[in-house]
Amino acid sequence: MQIIKLNNGVEMPQLGFGVYQIPLEKTAEAVYQAIKAGYRLIDTASVYGNEKETGEGIRRAIHEGLVTREDLFVTSKLFILQAPEVKAAKTIENSLRIMGLDYLDLYLIHQPYGDIYGAWRAMVAAQKSKSLRAIGISNFKAPKMIEFVGLNDVKPQINQIEVNPWNQRSEDQKWHEKYGVQVEAWAPFAEGRHDLFTNSVLTKIGKQYGKTVGQVVLRWLMQRGIVALAKSVHPERMAENIDIFDFELSKEDIEKIAALDMKESAFFDHDAPQQVEWFMNRMLDTEK
Numbered sequence: 001m002q003i004i005k006l007n008n009g010v011e012m013p014q015l016g017f018g019v020y021q022i023p024l025e026k027t028a029e030a031v032y033q034a035i036k037a038g039y040r041l042i043d044t045a046s047v048y049g050n051e052k053e054t055g056e057g058i059r060r061a062i063h064e065g066l067v068t069r070e071d072l073f074v075t076s077k078l079f080i081l082q083a084p085e086v087k088a089a090k091t092i093e094n095s096l097r098i099m100g101l102d103y104l105d106l107y108l109i110h111q112p113y114g115d116i117y118g119a120w121r122a123m124v125a126a127q128k129s130k131s132l133r134a135i136g137i138s139n140f141k142a143p144k145m146i147e148f149v150g151l152n153d154v155k156p157q158i159n160q161i162e163v164n165p166w167n168q169r170s171e172d173q174k175w176h177e178k179y180g181v182q183v184e185a186w187a188p189f190a191e192g193r194h195d196l197f198t199n200s201v202l203t204k205i206g207k208q209y210g211k212t213v214g215q216v217v218l219r220w221l222m223q224r225g226i227v228a229l230a231k232s233v234h235p236e237r238m239a240e241n242i243d244i245f246d247f248e249l250s251k252e253d254i255e256k257i258a259a260l261d262m263k264e265s266a267f268f269d270h271d272a273p274q275q276v277e278w279f280m281n282r283m284l285d286t287e288k
């Protein structure tokens, strides 16, 4: 597994496993199977509602001796409602309690809305007290990331954003490199949108190396120096997605992938009014 060093010296695996949209009753087993398959980076969020089950899968793997806690890099995130400072501190404590862990390796502000500065102060305090090893943001566009770095003493270690062949974020990546903030890709497969898994260009590239489309995409992210999170509930796909460290995409293949960029989200624009409305409604739902 390739390792990435963050701007505070903490090291993390470059490839990870995400649990978004895994049915609750399957989450603990999926996390356990992912660790068994070799994943060491596990990504959840308070708003996914499955921190408890994620913690169960992790604790089972530790209990069975597959890994130690120190081998793992566990991430969660705080949603908009918990942003005010006191609530944010409580949310961090809740995440730890619900997951049954003493510390988290990474904690992120999930969306660039709400009192992100209050949340950040709570996260910096939790980092100082060693409850969180690394802290960061998610879904911040480059201008917002730059403002956030400029107005805080402690800069984020990571920004978790959508990156996939349809939305490659090359310019954004350059800005993050300039500010020392590591890019982490969510939805590397765009959840299969625009027929990603049967795309002819990606399929053809994969055939040259005896690799699948999923493997080509993840390898492409590794070669770009981006941390990537892949999700699957199928153990055979978990194994497939992590089997990407024995080949290297050529410059020509990388150029062919670059030509696929549509430069827009395969999902939604985080700044679109209807999307912000959805976040606000979700926030009120979660607060009930």
Ligand SMILES: NC(=O)c1ccc[n+]([C@@H]2O[C@H](COP(=O)([O-])OP(=O)(O)OC[C@H]3O[C@@H](n4cnc5c(N)ncnc54)[C@H](OP(=O)(O)O)[C@@H]3O)[C@@H](O)[C@H]2O)c1
Binding pocket: 017, 018, 019, 020, 021, 043, 044, 110, 138, 139, 160, 161, 185, 186, 187, 188, 189, 190, 191, 192, 197, 212, 214, 215, 229, 230, 231, 232, 233, 234, 237, 240, 241
């Ligand atoms: N910060 C954020 O706002 C944010 C947003 C979205 C996601 N995330 C994080 O990023 C992680 C990954 O993103 P994602 O889950 O949305 O999407 P994704 O990883 O791009 O795609 C997951 C989909 O691809 C399928 N798949 C996985 N491997 C495959 C393979 N080798 N061949 C064919 N199909 C395959 C999965 O199906 P099966 O499960 O049926 O195999 C699932 O439907 C999430 O789990 C979450 O941790 C964060």
